[in-house]
Amino acid sequence: MKIFFLLATIYSSTLFAKPTCEEAKIKIIFDKKPIITSEILCLRKTAENMVFYISETCAQGECEVLNREKKILEIKDYTSTVGSPGFKLCTELGGVPQIFEYSTKKDKGKWQSTERCLFGAKDFVEISLLVREWKSFINLK
Amino acid sequence: MSLLRETTKVFMYILAATILTLSQVYADACSDAFLNLESDIKPLMNKRMTSYDDMYFFSISIDHYRERVKNKPCPPVVLSKIATYRNEIKEKRLATITKFIKLGIKEEAGRDLNLEADYLTGKNPRAQYEFAGAFRPEPIVENRPDTKPPVETIVINPPRVEPVIVTPPRVEPPAQVSDPTCGEVLHQNETVNLQNARNQDSVGWCYAYTAADMLSFKLNRKVSAISLIDPPDIEADVAIGAKPIGGIIEGSARKYLTKNRGVCLEENLPSSDFKFCIDQRYQDYINYLLDLARTNRFDQALSTNSCLERDLRSLFPNVSIPQIQSHIRQKGSKKLIEMLNELQCSRLTSVNPQTLEMETHNSFVLSKTDLMKHLDREISRGVVGIGYDYKTVSVGSTEGGHASLVVGRRVNPANGSCEYLVRNSWGKACEQKEDSEVTCHKNCDSTGCRYSGHFWVSRSRLTSAIADVNYFKR
Numbered sequence: 001m002k003i004f005f006l007l008a009t010i011y012s013s014t015l016f017a018k019p020t021c022e023e024a025k026i027k028i029i030f031d032k033k034p035i036i037t038s039e040i041l042c043l044r045k046t047a048e049n050m051v052f053y054i055s056e057t058c059a060q061g062e063c064e065v066l067n068r069e070k071k072i073l074e075i076k077d078y079t080s081t082v083g084s085p086g087f088k089l090c091t092e093l094g095g096v097p098q099i100f101e102y103s104t105k106k107d108k109g110k111w112q113s114t115e116r117c118l119f120g121a122k123d124f125v126e127i128s129l130l131v132r133e134w135k136s137f138i139n140l141k
Numbered sequence: 142m143s144l145l146r147e148t149t150k151v152f153m154y155i156l157a158a159t160i161l162t163l164s165q166v167y168a169d170a171c172s173d174a175f176l177n178l179e180s181d182i183k184p185l186m187n188k189r190m191t192s193y194d195d196m197y198f199f200s201i202s203i204d205h206y207r208e209r210v211k212n213k214p215c216p217p218v219v220l221s222k223i224a225t226y227r228n229e230i231k232e233k234r235l236a237t238i239t240k241f242i243k244l245g246i247k248e249e250a251g252r253d254l255n256l257e258a259d260y261l262t263g264k265n266p267r268a269q270y271e272f273a274g275a276f277r278p279e280p281i282v283e284n285r286p287d288t289k290p291p292v293e294t295i296v297i298n299p300p301r302v303e304p305v306i307v308t309p310p311r312v313e314p315p316a317q318v319s320d321p322t323c324g325e326v327l328h329q330n331e332t333v334n335l336q337n338a339r340n341q342d343s344v345g346w347c348y349a350y351t352a353a354d355m356l357s358f359k360l361n362r363k364v365s366a367i368s369l370i371d372p373p374d375i376e377a378d379v380a381i382g383a384k385p386i387g388g389i390i391e392g393s394a395r396k397y398l399t400k401n402r403g404v405c406l407e408e409n410l411p412s413s414d415f416k417f418c419i420d421q422r423y424q425d426y427i428n429y430l431l432d433l434a435r436t437n438r439f440d441q442a443l444s445t446n447s448c449l450e451r452d453l454r455s456l457f458p459n460v461s462i463p464q465i466q467s468h469i470r471q472k473g474s475k476k477l478i479e480m481l482n483e484l485q486c487s488r489l490t491s492v493n494p495q496t497l498e499m500e501t502h503n504s505f506v507l508s509k510t511d512l513m514k515h516l517d518r519e520i521s522r523g524v525v526g527i528g529y530d531y532k533t534v535s536v537g538s539t540e541g542g543h544a545s546l547v548v549g550r551r552v553n554p555a556n557g558s559c560e561y562l563v564r565n566s567w568g569k570a571c572e573q574k575e576d577s578e579v580t581c582h583k584n585c586d587s588t589g590c591r592y593s594g595h596f597w598v599s600r601s602r603l604t605s606a607i608a609d610v611n612y613f614k615r
Contacts, residue, residue, distance in 0.1 A: 020588075029411060030455050043588065047197040047271070051589035061184040069190050072244055079531075079538035082345030082385050084567035087422060096420040099340050099413045099568070106588070113413075115340055115568040118420055128570035128592045133194075135574075136246055 052129035063123035086127040090117035174209035191233040200275040323559035327549040333358040338594025340568035343424035345385030350566035366412040368405035390526040391501035403489030418448030434474035503609035519612040526611035533606035559600040
């Protein structure tokens, strides 16, 4: 019986791993106190070895913004130095920008901050990924 | 004896079952791998346009399929379907590139679209495509293991190609040139480092963020950026569509320290470490608050909008509702945000202002070359705040005056020129138009690389753009 279980374990371990998603801690400050929640952050990797955080729904290919057909964007004052351009892009694409702090296992308790663009309750994409995707399509005139 | 016989029987049964399972697994390897491939690429096939990233995902899906089948022969019907998918994705990508080029877009994700189109159409037989592996056909093998399988001849491009790289060519690093004015230096500490570039959100207070970073680095405590804003009237400054007045790095720090003899920390007056009840931009929330005060609807909104009090406690936890109501009754929206910031920063971290005195030089008095001399001297000692014309640094931008912090300097390993590491206040994205003189900095580890919100700019480009330099006297 022991041999059977061992063989079954070996066979099941040949199943492929899922995309890289992990549970991360998210920190927000409310009333001067940190509130820690948890959320799934998924890593999207590009051909140039750049990695960006996206939601689980986006990692499953279900979020509209990453499947959206690209077109020229006219964003008023995009390159004006008033405010972060990435925030303007996020707003133009119909999202809401949010700065947040997170910590994953590899951060070993250290908090990192980044910005994401929220689309509804579940979808989000790191703003640096949106900028990378859409930069060439923004009319700077 | 009988126990030994029984044990042997059980062992033989288990072994037979394993062999049977494994042989079945082998036979199903192709169909499983193909089903997985189809599932992976189905979203790509359903899209109307095919992006560069889609081509990358197609390429790695093909790689995964090959890993699963491990060069074992798969039936012709499977290979024929894969060939169909290849042709389909190629046609979709070509259609997408044609559309982009018609719109005047010449590159995507840093790749030249014309070169990619030339490869995919076979127009440039010398081109080597970075995803060429995905279009390399698998061999078709009939079900006769004792004969050599014929090679499937689905050819997209002529078989002999000269390796001309489609992606930007690698530049061999030149021999190291010794430049005594370009000693390598990088300033970072626990509070100001390459992992935590700030984000000024939706407001035009770059000078305050830069001044806050300078003070934070010096004190190794995170100073509130918002505490240092210095417009004559915040209400006018944040109004939607208004052109902000701007400010001066050294001036904003000096005024605050002279008045208060201490600094307000980020933990007391957050510039971005808060979360709104309903996610929105900082500028929008402040304008909402001002509008309520201006139109005398603050009390009404308190009872109807449950998020209002919650957000006030998030942004201004030291300020009570009665204090806000009292101000609005007497002055309406006038200086409301100033009052909130001041009350929030009632408890300051005391400092010796003399140790935080800054020196500043600008292009009204000095030439740009002289300003750069100050920068080169001072960056060896510590961080330097700069005012500069952003559209000169990032070619193609439309607006100019910006402030950032120079935290490093080095000789560019690719071209030997001197360049400076600039810490921006727009978060982590690579907002700059990268070229031979401006590149976005990345933090890399075993998982990959992430943009850090810093960028390298060449000495020549920064010299053209610089407007003022600010540094600590001691």
